[in-house]
Amino acid sequence: MGTVVATLLNGVSYGMVLFLIASGLSLTLGLMGIVNLAHGVIFVLGGFVGLFVARATGSFLLAVLAGGIASGVAGLIIERGFLRFLYKQNLPQVLVTFGFIYILTNLMLWVCGPQPRSAFVPSYFAGSVVIAGVSFPFHRFAIMGIGIAIGAVLWWLQEKTKVGAIIRAGMDNAEMVGGLGINLTPINVGAFFFGSAIAGASCVIGVQLFGSVGFGDGMDMLLVAVAVIIVGGVGSVQGALVGALLIGIIDTFGRVYLPAISQYTMYLVLILVLVVRPSGLLGRRL
């Protein structure tokens, strides 16, 4: 019983990190019709910068902020410097972001060296809680709390504000939104910046769960995030949340109970959802 509860809690906290990563990916996919394949590398970049700042200043909050800004700026450079010249050409845009996987990974390897960075757990997240006889690190609850808080803000932004209304309208029919005299460019740029920034910040936060972050994690996280948005459905905060929790919990249980197939339990879920509901569990449209 104790292991089941602990695994469930681990799965939920992992799912929260996945949710944060996937929400940015889902936003740009819904708005601009493209998948930023460099999203995983941007995630790692944020983690590296954030953990460097954490070690230098000792402040977790500053680290999260620095990681987020570094990742956001990287996303901004990709969008403003490259993607906007390929306006409405979705496939080339996706391929450009694929090229940036190589560029960013290799540049970071060059600057930082190949060693993974270990987690920074601030003193106020230290300690543990005993649940059903299993000791459970407190920072996992903190991750859940931060995830829920950011998720709530994102949901409020997308569902209850004017900007959110423009975003949702842009996902359904970008041309019509333009025709109504609303300039979607700043919205797209903002989505790219914040999507990347949340990914970077979530790496600084989530690394407490993983223990360390290295270059291989970029690709892994990208693929999990892709699985999350396909399972949950593109373009809504709720979809990303449901997909992330589902994948997070199933993946964590797979690692504990079925280690032999744990590397691809997530893909089995993905394929199952695709066969039953190609637009994802809570998808807007396909």
Add this chain to the structure above:
Amino acid sequence: MKMKVRKARLFQFGPAGVIALVLLTLPLYADLSIVSLFTKILIFGLLVMSLDLLVGYTGLSAFGHAAFFGIAAYTIAILIKHFGITSFWLAAPAGILMAVFAACIFGLVALRVSGIYFLLITLAMGQLVYGIVHTSVGPLGALTGGSDGLGGVSFPEIMGFSFEAETYYYFTFASFIVCALLLYWITRSPFGYGLQGIRENAIRARALGYNTWLYQYIAFIIGGLFAGIAGMLYVYYNGFISPEGVGIGASGLLWLMLIIGGTGTLWGSLLGSGVILTLQYFVSGFTPERWPLILGVCFVAVIMFYRGGLLPQLINLWNRLMER
């Protein structure tokens, strides 16, 4: 008048003939390392051609194409290493059939969606295969060797003839020519024109009575078949297959080769494979650790500025020169 036509034909096919002649006589004057490089170029040329059938002719952005290549290569390596099946006539067809079988299944799932989603699903399924061969634990790990990969495959022996590096080059060359001509014939058949019609306008093709799903599905399987043949050629050539040859990195590289050569030109694939692998050959000589950076810059630069591809441009240049 007749002379003029004959002359035009000579000029049209002259360069292709020269290239074929150079490739045919290569082992006579080039070093072994160059022959080995060209063997690899031919294998990847075929692999990229099979991707071109999907991307350039059918309009399916498949991003997990290296998986079929890897499935064939792994199947053959496993049969040879763990089951002692060294006969080329058993192992090679088994590997290719496994690739086709995988394409049959993956196609069923992936063709439920289209566009960028198709790209994502094929990417995920490619990584599924990567995950399977990358697993180090359990009986599967023992079979595939996990992240270490699987080696111990030597050049094949066919009908009592043992291949060496040079003779295997000819074997690859002959296989490439046969497969490339088959692919060329497919793209020029009514089926191939049907695919191009679907690429241009799927709704209109459907209205004209084409079963677009079936056309795309068959194209996907044919792509898997030729990727499998390339995987077969590769594992005998390289003697070793690792998860890196299967995953997203490998699939992305194929896209770069495809775009550099010219999407939808079929023969451009060989050109793209040649450019990238030659570049890799020289770059890995002096700065192997910066190769991914160079590759990434190539990727971005080609897509931003050079999406037409080399082959159409070379053909244009040649035609202009001949008109003078």
